[in-house]
Amino acid sequence: MGEYLVDIKNERLSFFTPAGEVKALNDVSMRLEEGEVLGIVGESGSGKSVTAYSLMGLTAHPGKLIGGSLDFNGHHINDMTEKDMRKIRGNEVSIIFQDPMTSLNPVYTIGNQIREVIMLHTGKNKKEANERAKELLTLVGINEPDKRLKQYPHELSGGMRQRVMIAIALACEPKLLIADEPTTALDVTIQAQILELMMELKDKLGMAIIMITHDLGIVASMCEKIAVMYAGKIVEYGTTDEIFYNPKHEYTKGLLRSIPRLDANEHERLVPIEGTPIDLLNPPKGCPFAPRCANCMKICLREMPPVTEFSDTHYTHCFMNQKAMLEGGNA
Amino acid sequence: MIKYIIKRLVLAFVTIFTVATLTFFLMNMVPGGPFLSEKAISPKAQAALEAKYGLDKPLFQQYLTYISDAMHGDFGDSLKQRGRTVSSIIATKFPVSARVGGVSIIVALCFGIPLGCIAALNRGKPVDNIISVLSTCGIAVPSFVICTVLMYFLGVHLGWFPTFGLTSWKHYVMPVIALSFYPTAYIMRLMRSSMLDVLGQDYMRTARAKGLSQFVSLFKHALRNAILPVITYVGPMTAYTLTGSFIVEKIFTIPGLGGEFIGSITNRDYTVIMGTTIFLATIMVFMNVIVDIVYKLVDPRIKLK
Numbered sequence: 001m002g003e004y005l006v007d008i009k010n011e012r013l014s015f016f017t018p019a020g021e022v023k024a025l026n027d028v029s030m031r032l033e034e035g036e037v038l039g040i041v042g043e044s045g046s047g048k049s050v051t052a053y054s055l056m057g058l059t060a061h062p063g064k065l066i067g068g069s070l071d072f073n074g075h076h077i078n079d080m081t082e083k084d085m086r087k088i089r090g091n092e093v094s095i096i097f098q099d100p101m102t103s104l105n106p107v108y109t110i111g112n113q114i115r116e117v118i119m120l121h122t123g124k125n126k127k128e129a130n131e132r133a134k135e136l137l138t139l140v141g142i143n144e145p146d147k148r149l150k151q152y153p154h155e156l157s158g159g160m161r162q163r164v165m166i167a168i169a170l171a172c173e174p175k176l177l178i179a180d181e182p183t184t185a186l187d188v189t190i191q192a193q194i195l196e197l198m199m200e201l202k203d204k205l206g207m208a209i210i211m212i213t214h215d216l217g218i219v220a221s222m223c224e225k226i227a228v229m230y231a232g233k234i235v236e237y238g239t240t241d242e243i244f245y246n247p248k249h250e251y252t253k254g255l256l257r258s259i260p261r262l263d264a265n266e267h268e269r270l271v272p273i274e275g276t277p278i279d280l281l282n283p284p285k286g287c288p289f290a291p292r293c294a295n296c297m298k299i300c301l302r303e304m305p306p307v308t309e310f311s312d313t314h315y316t317h318c319f320m321n322q323k324a325m326l327e328g329g330n331a
Numbered sequence: 332m333i334k335y336i337i338k339r340l341v342l343a344f345v346t347i348f349t350v351a352t353l354t355f356f357l358m359n360m361v362p363g364g365p366f367l368s369e370k371a372i373s374p375k376a377q378a379a380l381e382a383k384y385g386l387d388k389p390l391f392q393q394y395l396t397y398i399s400d401a402m403h404g405d406f407g408d409s410l411k412q413r414g415r416t417v418s419s420i421i422a423t424k425f426p427v428s429a430r431v432g433g434v435s436i437i438v439a440l441c442f443g444i445p446l447g448c449i450a451a452l453n454r455g456k457p458v459d460n461i462i463s464v465l466s467t468c469g470i471a472v473p474s475f476v477i478c479t480v481l482m483y484f485l486g487v488h489l490g491w492f493p494t495f496g497l498t499s500w501k502h503y504v505m506p507v508i509a510l511s512f513y514p515t516a517y518i519m520r521l522m523r524s525s526m527l528d529v530l531g532q533d534y535m536r537t538a539r540a541k542g543l544s545q546f547v548s549l550f551k552h553a554l555r556n557a558i559l560p561v562i563t564y565v566g567p568m569t570a571y572t573l574t575g576s577f578i579v580e581k582i583f584t585i586p587g588l589g590g591e592f593i594g595s596i597t598n599r600d601y602t603v604i605m606g607t608t609i610f611l612a613t614i615m616v617f618m619n620v621i622v623d624i625v626y627k628l629v630d631p632r633i634k635l636k
Binding site for chain 1: 532533534536537538539540541542543544551552555556629630631632
């Protein structure tokens with residue numbers, strides 16, 4: 001307690017839909033130190049965004065936290081009222097969304113939308129906030145800030161709008177920046193620029209970043225630690241080197257096999273992961289990945305695999321590793 | 332902006348001219364005439380009357396005469412109401428309708444918009460269901476039913492409000508309720524659905540992520556985006572409501588323009604038909620220009636060309 005910026009322990013979160021309880025997060029734990037960059041990877045619906053949103057108290061209706069504890073920067077999120085949460089949001093923790101085209105309100109100027117968050121959290125007046133907004137636009141690499149502040153979102157390009165979103169997120173110098181697939185909606189050259197900008201700002205401002213993405217290329221270049229999520233569970237967690245050079249979970253291995261490599265020989269084909277993700281309305285008793293796993297054993301269908309730790313930072317939930325350990329006599 | 336308004340005014344003139352032309356010829360195609368009543372008058376007298384108002388001339392010539400007079404601001408005399416010009420009829424009756432109508436529009440907006448928002452925010456809950464039922468009723472129940480029910484209960488049974496005339500604020504209550512019932516219900520529906528749409532937008536999530544309170548994100552970020560469909564509807568609705576409703580005016584005996592409009596048609600009072608139609612068309616076109624300008628003010632993405 002206290003030494004970590006983010007400390008999520010055994011988080012459980014469900015969406016109570018008319019069709020039944022959708023178990024979006026099952027026993028998710030993660031820690032993040034100040035200034036650290038954590039990547040969360042996984043396919044759509046694996047719970048990446050839900051985890052991050054719950055940290056900001058932004059869980060959408062009808063989602064509900066049903067277990068575990070969330071601590072952030074000395075705040076115990078579980079017990080916080082909506083009113084207290086509002087003081088943190090946009091101030092100590094802020095977020096950049098996937099689609100910059102729709103994330104800004106079309107009927108207000110850029111300046112208005114940046115000033116808003118500054119005035120809300122710092123108590124600056126409009127003129128001071130405007131100065132700060134200009135500083136921020138310069139910081140995120142937008143030229144002619146005076147002119148831009150008076151423009152509306154539809155007058156800017158996608159990359160430009162994402163820079164504005166970053167400016168809004170950084171307005172109050174947050175301790176933690178959550179980037180929810182910040183580059184998915186942008187074209188490739190702009191993607192690289194935005195990522196570079198984020199890393200540059202991280203070094204300058206010293207904030208921690210949670211990078212949510214399904215692009216392994218991005219995590220490899222940006223993140224220090226990686227959490228691989230599948231069906232509302234962290235199936236493998238480790239440093240970037242551990243995940244990329246020594247993947248332990250079958251799903252992680254599958255993900256890595258499915259990215260194109262420059263050094264592969266010409267006739268080598270990409271190996272996709274067969275099958276589709278499980279239905280979170282009726283999660284299986286055993287390992288959620290078992291139905292798609294090439295090395296599935298009988299026990300995988302019956303029981304949830306326990307944690308296997310390889311180092312202080314590297315762990316996974318997979319019976320294959322249990323088996324290897326038992327056979328090696330290390331358990 | 333100025334250029335746009337001038338362009339729209341020119342177009343408005345063309346629209347009104349077209350409406351006048353169509354009305355003129357359609358009106359003359361309808362069998363009957365202003366001087367064919369049950370009480371037979373001598374053919375000689377009828378011929379004299381027709382000659383006096385120029386109705387004996389060929390139709391096209393009548394049309395040219397009318398248009399050229401109208402261009403000079405002369406809409407002629409009423410054929411049925413002796414000694415009154417069409418302009419004076421409109422000038423005395425329109426303010427009456429406009430007062431009742433104006434209050435009704437304000438009432439419709441004041442109830443429709445908040446109730447629509449409340450329904451959207453409580454989607455699926457009992458409040459939403461109650462508001463939805465109310466708005467369906469408001470749209471489905473015709474105004475003569477509402478008038479009659481109001482009159483029976485509030486006017487006759489309880490005796491709270493007078494049932495005819497328009498001399499004190501009390502006289503306004505029932506006609507205003509009757510007139511604003513439909514628009515209130517319609518605005519509620521529009522507001523609810525567009526609010527639901529806006530609440531699901533990404534920028535609303537951004538507003539929450541900034542730490543804004545629900546109140547600010549609703550009033551600042553949602554309302555301005557959600558109000559656009561309501562503005563579209565309110566334009567023509569205002570034109571209709573201001574010029575009066577035949578039914579409501581007849582039932583509550585209000586001397587307004589709505590009654591005059593329908594009365595002139597059954598009487599074949601050609602000049603009054605033309606005058607009131609052109610008047611309604613003008614207000615309608617004018618309201619549409621205003622709607623476009625308000626649109627531009629609310630949503631900067633809209634370009635006026």
